[in-house]
Every structure is written in C-alpha cells, then in structure tokens.
Amino acid sequence: MSQDSAPPAPLKQTALNATHRDHGAKMVDFGGWDMPVQYSGLVDEHHAVRRAAGLFDVSHMGEIDIRGPQALDLVDHISSNWAAKLQTGQAHYSGLLYETGGFVDDILVHKVADDHYFICVNAGNQEKDFAHIVEHNRFDATVELSSDRYTQLAIQGPRALEVLQKLTKTPLAAIKYYWFTDGEVAGTPARIARTGYTGEDGFEIYFAPAESARIWRALLVAGEEFGLKPAGLGARNTLRLEAKMALYGHEIDASISPLEAGLSWIVKFDKPDFIGRAALLAQKGQLTRQLVGFEMTGRGIGRDGYEAQIGGVKAGWVTSGSPSPTLSAGGTPRNIGLCYLPTAHTAVGTEFEILVRNQPVGAVVAPTPFYKRGKA
Secondary structure (H helix, E strand, O other): OOHHHOOOOOOEOOOOHHHHHHOOOEEEEEOOEEEEEEOOOHHHHHHHHHHOOEEEEOOOOEEEEEEOOOHHHHHHHHEOOOHHHOOOOEEEEEEEEOOOOOEEEEEEEEEEEOOEEEEEEOHHHHHHHHHHHHHOOOOOOEEEEOHHHOEEEEEEOOOHHHHHHOOOOOOHHHOOOOEEEEEEEOOEEEEEEOOOOOOOOEEEEEEOHHHHHHHHHHHHHHHHHHOOEEOOHHHHHHHHHHOOOOOEOOOEOOOOOOOOOOOHHHOOOOOOOOOOHHHHHHHOOOOOEEEEEEEEOOOOOOOOOOEEEEOOEEEEEEEEEEEOHHHHOOOOOOEEEEEEEEHHHOOOOOEEEEEEOOEEEEEEEEOOOOOOOOOO
16 A cells, blocks of 8 residues: 555544443544534533533543652743742643744643642644653653543533532632642542633543543533533634633644733743743734734624735734624624734724635624623
C-alpha cells in the first residue's frame, strides 16, 4: 500500500465512548477524538446548563504534573501568569507562550503543594505542550504527561453544586471559584475543582478512568431531580462563546498574543522573566489588532473564518460565530461572534461588515461578555 493511500489514524476515545453511543449521542471527530457533539440537541442542552445543570465528558483534555523542589520556578518560567501568587488548593488561567508572545496553549494551573503543580491543557495540544515544557526545563523538577490517569467530567450550571453534593462528603460550598480540593466522588478518589468553560458556576472532577461509566451514571441519577442533562461539544461551544472564553485554534494560536486576545490580565510583567515576556513588552501599547465581540445587524450569521471588512476593505476575520440560544430565547435570533479588527475600529458601536456567502452583511462591535451570570 502506498503512503498516500494509508488509512487515517483511528480516532482516540475517552473511557466513556461506549456510554455515549449507548445513550444515543451524535458523535463527531473533534481534533482526532471521537466525541459527543450533542444528545437531546444543542439548544436544549445549552438551556439546561444556563437554567439547571449539564454534564460534559471532557476527558479528551490533557493533564501534566510538574513536581520537584523547583516545580514553581519551572511553572513561572513557562507560563505568563504568576504561579507564585497561588495558594495551595488554588488554580488560575494562564498562557503557555512562545518567545514570540504567541500561544503554545492556554492552560489551567493548579497548586497541589509547594513542590507539585497540576496543569490542565487542551486535547489536541497535550503532546506539544509537554514537549515545550520539557524543552525549557532547566530546573530541579520532573514533568509528566499524566492524561491517561484521568477522566475529566464537568458539571456546570446553577444547580451543579446540588447535583454533585449528593455524591460527595466534601463541602462544596466551601470551595471558592477557581479553587479545588482532593476528596471523593461516589466513593472514588477525585480532584474537585470549581472551574469550568461555560460562564456558569460548576465543577470539574478528575478521577481514575476505570470508574468513568459508574460515576457518569451516578451523576445523571443524582441530577435528575434538578433537571441535569448530558451535554456535548456543541453546547459547550455556544456557552463559552456567550461568556467570551477563548478557544485555541480560533481566538488564540501561535500567531496571536494574549494582549491582542484581550487576555492581558493573565500576563504579569512584574514577575521574574518568563517565555515571551520581551516580545509582549515590545507589543504593549502598540497593538495593531484586537479581539472584539460583535452582533450581526443584517440577516446572516458570521461564521468562523469569515472575512471582516471596513468600507469594503478586508480588515480582519471572524474567530467564532453562532446564534445565541440565551440571547435569542423567546424572540428574534441574535447572531453573535468574536473577531479581530484593527485597534482603531474596536470601540463598542463601531459598524463594519462580514462577508457571508460573498455578500457583505452589517455587524456592530458589541460589549462582552455577551452573557454574565448573576451573583448567587
């Protein structure tokens, strides 16, 4: 067989693949993983998360453990946020950057102990991230790609705490946003983090893959009285878009810096040197493009990759776009999205056009996030 006709590599599967199929999930190829895109339907699942709770299998995400006397030095060298500020049991969002200031990946850093940091990374980037960290490890620290040791589930929504509390003795209300603890869920050791990617309150739990099907079922049973529904990647995408949460390969990549992406808050220039610092300092105050939110004013949806124009001239591109289930509920659909525009044209209310099927359609720069949950 010639190399050109070699069969494609088989899709990777999470430990819950058979469970998803048994329950009628629509499966898709997501970055080389066979993943559920929806169960009952994208809009139905989206509303369940906003109004009650949704359960996501996000076990395709990667995990990296950094341990040793200089674990902190390594983490602070390879990431843009200031890990030295973390307390034990606290997490933060950060950037894993190239020397150019562009993203290797966006990551969640958890401080387990003074000599142990646990990093959650994007599914398609985990091997690349691991290699990047190892390449820059000149410290007394070990780096382990530990993804195979974890299933990761996300329980998200205003009733998420009530659902999960039925299965754990850990007092969940005591866990603050972006903090975590190690305890048990349904009798299985688990890391319980009050984090998520939907704009809602909720938890992400990490535990041994062998327990996946049992804990998935237990969560669905525990959540039935609260309206919890299994949810796929389709709803995960519309939820994070409404909350203006970046997606690697869309809003951020190797060619885009945190400053351009509206993520300057994860760049701590006052900490010791980190990879990408010099490039970001040079860029600071001289940005030529920035990420903005937009809403379509004409008939059409600004989809990922569509060209943005100002006065008929190409000016940027759409990174993500979709009808908003939350903002469209009970009325005319509101089509929202994120795009890059020249810095001089990023003020809220600025009008521009997006090419939809080669036709310019009106859009306007909108305030973000499009959705923000109320205070509990």
